[in-house]
Amino acid sequence: MSTHGHATAAHESHDAPGHASVATYVRVALILSAVTALEVGVIYIRFLTPIVVPLLLVMAAAKFTLVVMFFMHLRYDPRPVAAVFVGPLIIASLLGLALIALVGTLLAIHP
CATH class of the missing domain: 1.20.5 (Single alpha-helices involved in coiled-coils or other helix-helix interfaces)
Known part of the structure; x- marks a missing residue:
């Protein structure tokens, strides 16, 4: 029983410095949602047609970077x-x- 309490305390101390807070994850999720909405909206703007593919690639790269840095914890490695x-x-x-x-x-x- 004492080992379980010790393992839990060790796990909590391990998570604190190496991971972001819940608020950070919520902010990242909101940013990802906003960028996704922009990606969908960009397709319907006619004067952006010549640059729509590079624009979508840049937005996809930004989303990829956010996911890798925060949700895969690469930022803290x-x-x-x-x-x-x-x-x-x-x-x-x-x-x-x-x-x-x-x-x-x-x-x-x-x-």
Whole structure:
């Protein structure tokens, strides 16, 4: 019985410095909801048609960053752990952009 009380106390002290408060999570959720509403709204604004895809990509990247930083707790991890995640993510993003450019070039050459 005493070990259970000790484990609970240790768990509570472990959570405090490494995680955000409930209010922070609520704020992040509200921001994510607002950005999602903006994403839906941007599609219906006609004069944004030429830049709608880059705009949506930027908003999606912002939402991805918020989710990773707060809900996956990467913000509170040591820098080397974050580098293990962010390094390959940057490489994968650059490869994706290169693939998009390649396909666009091929479609322009061979319609």
